[in-house]
Amino acid sequence: MPKSSRKANFPSDELLEEILPNDHSRQSSAFQLAREILSQSNSFRTVLDLGCGLADSKESFSQLDVNLRWFGIDLLSSPEVDRRRLVEKICAYDGVHLPFPTACFDLVYSRQVLEHVLDPIHLIHEVSRIIKPTGFFVGSVSYLEQYHSYSTWNWTPYGLYKCLDANGFELLTLRPGIDGLTLAIRAQGLRGSFCDRFFENESPLNVIIGGIGRIRKKRHCAINAFKLRFAGHICFVARSSRVDVERFHS
Numbered sequence: 001m002p003k004s005s006r007k008a009n010f011p012s013d014e015l016l017e018e019i020l021p022n023d024h025s026r027q028s029s030a031f032q033l034a035r036e037i038l039s040q041s042n043s044f045r046t047v048l049d050l051g052c053g054l055a056d057s058k059e060s061f062s063q064l065d066v067n068l069r070w071f072g073i074d075l076l077s078s079p080e081v082d083r084r085r086l087v088e089k090i091c092a093y094d095g096v097h098l099p100f101p102t103a104c105f106d107l108v109y110s111r112q113v114l115e116h117v118l119d120p121i122h123l124i125h126e127v128s129r130i131i132k133p134t135g136f137f138v139g140s141v142s143y144l145e146q147y148h149s150y151s152t153w154n155w156t157p158y159g160l161y162k163c164l165d166a167n168g169f170e171l172l173t174l175r176p177g178i179d180g181l182t183l184a185i186r187a188q189g190l191r192g193s194f195c196d197r198f199f200e201n202e203s204p205l206n207v208i209i210g211g212i213g214r215i216r217k218k219r220h221c222a223i224n225a226f227k228l229r230f231a232g233h234i235c236f237v238a239r240s241s242r243v244d245v246e247r248f249h250s
Contacts, residue, residue, distance in 0.1 A: 019173060027177060027178065030111040042065075051111070072091075073091050073093050075094075106136070108135070108136075109139060110140075113141075114153070121166070136238065137164070140177050140235040145180065164238045174224075179227070181204070
């Protein structure tokens with residue numbers, strides 16, 4: 001990325017340039033990133049949906065790989081959770097301690113959950129504990145999103161990077177999700193097909209930023225950086241950076 005464009009978005013001492021991808025600058029989602037990770041290898045066997053809610057992702061992951069063992073976990077108090085489905089492979093927890101053995105998951109998936117957690121740093125530490133040394137942590141968090149459903153925090157790209165790094169993860173990729181302006185409009189009650197379609201399709205402000213970037217012949221990493229400045233959701237891919245030979249072979 002050219003120095004001027006880089007400096008205008010994220011200073012080099014705050015986010016490594018490699019975190020901002022240059023392959024494309026399309027809007028992303030947590031599941032799209034998880035699908036990309038799973039497509040790169042057939043060695044993934046277990047996935048945990050951290051904050052599974054209605055367990056909607058179970059079918060989506062099974063369509064990607066029928067041999068993938070899916071597990072879900074959520075708070076009993078979560079307004080999104082379906083208490084009738086807290087059965088086999090779906091369990092409740094206290095929001096901090098994950099009731100799983102050390103190094104048991106290949107992939108931990110967390111879509112729009114960490115902004116609702118009272119102690120997210122401790123929870124990320126727990127994710128680091130239960131994930132395999134070769135595992136991935138993939139998800140999305142709120143950045144410029146208004147208060148919703150008992151949310152307690154909003155994450156910045158730098159804050160996410162620092163918290164992951166402090167808890168045994170290497171942040172590999174940050175990508176923009178739906179833009180913050182669209183989410184602000186949605187928060188005024190314009191739900192349903194008008195705004196909800198933009199969770200999986202390019203949202204209006206992202207379309208404008210992408211168009212201007214292409215006209216100005218900006219690289220994808222520069223467009224991604226600019227979209228992240230206005231992102232309602234930030235999507236991420238992190239890899240376990242803890243090298244523990246004894247744990248790996250246990």
